[in-house]
Amino acid sequence: MKLNENFVLRQIVGSWVAVAVGQASVDFNGMLRLNDTGVLLWNKLKDGADEQDLARALTAEYDVSPETALQDVQDFLRQLQEAGCLEK
Secondary structure, rough: OOOOOEEEEEEEEEEEEEEEOOOOHHHHEEEEEEEEHHHHHHHHHOOOOOHHHHHHHHHHHHOOHHHHHHHHHHHHHHHHHHHHOEEE
């Protein structure tokens, strides 16, 4: 799993958003707004992290159990997949 290269992370007026560019902008008309946690996970995905790496990153950064971190990561990845931000 990796990020679709046709989505880029940008900061616009203090908010982080994932924006479709190129061909992806034809299929996905909009932006995804990310909070600080989403930005952390997005950047880890750019570096090649897998699901377990992402969960570990959450537990290292936030006071959250491994089980909760894994569930949050799975929810985040599902949202990215639905938006077309991920490639398998």
